[in-house]
Amino acid sequence: MKVAILTVFDGLSCTYSLGSVVAEHLRMFLDANISVKLIVREDCLDTYRCGVFLDERIEWAKLATNGDNQIELYNYSSLTGQIHETFFQEVDIISESLRNNLLDVNVCMIYDILFQERYLVLNVALRKAQESLPNIRFIAYTHTEPVIRPSKIEWPFSAKYTPMPNTIYVTPMNSGIVALAKQYDIPERKCRVINNSLNILAHMSEDVRVISNKTDLLSSDILMIYPARLTPGKKFEKVVAFASAIKNRTEKSVKIVFCDFPSADINPDLFKALLQRLGCALNLNDNEILFTSDLGYENGFPRRGVLDLFTLSNLFVCPSFSESFGLIALEAASRGNFLLLNEKVPALEELGKQLCTYFMPWDARNFGFDTKETYYPSEQAYLEEHALKVVNLMKENSVVYAKTIVRQNYSPKWVWENQLAPLLLGNR
Numbered sequence: 001m002k003v004a005i006l007t008v009f010d011g012l013s014c015t016y017s018l019g020s021v022v023a024e025h026l027r028m029f030l031d032a033n034i035s036v037k038l039i040v041r042e043d044c045l046d047t048y049r050c051g052v053f054l055d056e057r058i059e060w061a062k063l064a065t066n067g068d069n070q071i072e073l074y075n076y077s078s079l080t081g082q083i084h085e086t087f088f089q090e091v092d093i094i095s096e097s098l099r100n101n102l103l104d105v106n107v108c109m110i111y112d113i114l115f116q117e118r119y120l121v122l123n124v125a126l127r128k129a130q131e132s133l134p135n136i137r138f139i140a141y142t143h144t145e146p147v148i149r150p151s152k153i154e155w156p157f158s159a160k161y162t163p164m165p166n167t168i169y170v171t172p173m174n175s176g177i178v179a180l181a182k183q184y185d186i187p188e189r190k191c192r193v194i195n196n197s198l199n200i201l202a203h204m205s206e207d208v209r210v211i212s213n214k215t216d217l218l219s220s221d222i223l224m225i226y227p228a229r230l231t232p233g234k235k236f237e238k239v240v241a242f243a244s245a246i247k248n249r250t251e252k253s254v255k256i257v258f259c260d261f262p263s264a265d266i267n268p269d270l271f272k273a274l275l276q277r278l279g280c281a282l283n284l285n286d287n288e289i290l291f292t293s294d295l296g297y298e299n300g301f302p303r304r305g306v307l308d309l310f311t312l313s314n315l316f317v318c319p320s321f322s323e324s325f326g327l328i329a330l331e332a333a334s335r336g337n338f339l340l341l342n343e344k345v346p347a348l349e350e351l352g353k354q355l356c357t358y359f360m361p362w363d364a365r366n367f368g369f370d371t372k373e374t375y376y377p378s379e380q381a382y383l384e385e386h387a388l389k390v391v392n393l394m395k396e397n398s399v400v401y402a403k404t405i406v407r408q409n410y411s412p413k414w415v416w417e418n419q420l421a422p423l424l425l426g427n428r
Contacts, residue, residue, distance in 0.1 A: 261300030
């Protein structure tokens with residue numbers, strides 16, 4: 001499999017929205033070890049390359065234009081009148097260059113070239129090149145909103161509304177499918193959706209990216225981050241038990257990332273092994289309970305990285321036995337997490353009431369005395385009852401629900417696996 005990406009950008013800056021889309025698709029191809037040829041205009045200088053465009057695996061090619069004279073792109077927005085004098089001469093030059101550059105590829109992805117009026121000469125040239133490239137599949141990405149098809153229009157202006165053979169037309173959202181099919185007068189089955197993706201991990205700290213290379217931080221329905229010293233007072237086992245209750249009662253996928261750091265009062269390896277065994281007994285898999293100390297951060301995970309992880313997570317559970325303030329709860333709340341706090345800890349109760357959190361009673365240290373909780377018919381049954389309530393409340397909370405959907409369904413990984421890869425590699 002070899003894919004050509006055909007663009008006509010003046011530059012490669014990802015501040016341009018379509019430029020960022022191409023950059024994300026390019027990353028998807030490279031991550032999937034698919035050979036990529038990036039075809040650009042002659043005036044797209046090598047010095048423009050930045051970010052993913054610097055990857056050495058990319059094969060670069062430039063469209064031949066008109067010798068020493070750059071081809072001027074005229075704006076044919078009126079779709080009437082006369083074409084410029086050298087139009088078809090330029091079509092011949094560009095189509096020959098396209099044909100030569102596409103001979104060794106299986107699929108060619110094109111972006112807005114069939115739509116933008118100022119690319120009319122490239123549009124027509126592409127169609128001429130296609131006549132001698134019958135085995136290449138084309139995917140035409142329309143980043144701009146489709147337009148109403150005129151009742152009558154003459155060639156070559158009609159190229160904007162004329163379908164190409166062996167081509168699938170793509171729009172970013174389902175709402176554009178009907179309009180896109182009408183623009184080209186094609187069946188809707190020849191149109192597909194590829195959502196724009198949000199590569200949220202690319203904008204996070206290097207430490208979070210290191211963790212993300214070792215475990216999937218995006219797919220879980222419930223992602224819980226718990227930063228704490230590795231000591232019994234932080235009640236790690238209660239976090240594990242509540243995660244298990246969610247999984248068992250709601251069948252939601254869960255993951256806990258403990259941002260742990262060592263304590264002098266306990267053997268960390270023995271304590272982590274104990275928590276893993278507890279999770280296993282409660283129906284959690286090893287990959288659903290992770291410790292950052294096992295992922296290269298033996299002495300603690302950096303604070304900025306913790307805040308970035310809270311941006312990804314959606315549920316913060318704090319069953320701690322004792323707290324003087326609960327700053328970590330503020331940090332979790334600031335990044336849009338649903339909060340579940342131990343109501344028997346005075347500091348957490350006071351803070352939680354201000355933040356409108358969900359409370360549950362766990363064993364706690366109060367002022368001058370300790371409390372002990374008893375659950376009926378069992379603690380796990382009690383946890384599962386509250387787990388169901390918490391999950392339902394999270395779904396009803398528009399902020400928590402939205403950030404979860406964005407993380408899960410608009411990541412490059414999801415878009416690749418569910419939309420672009422099936423179109424590229426599967427049956428048309």
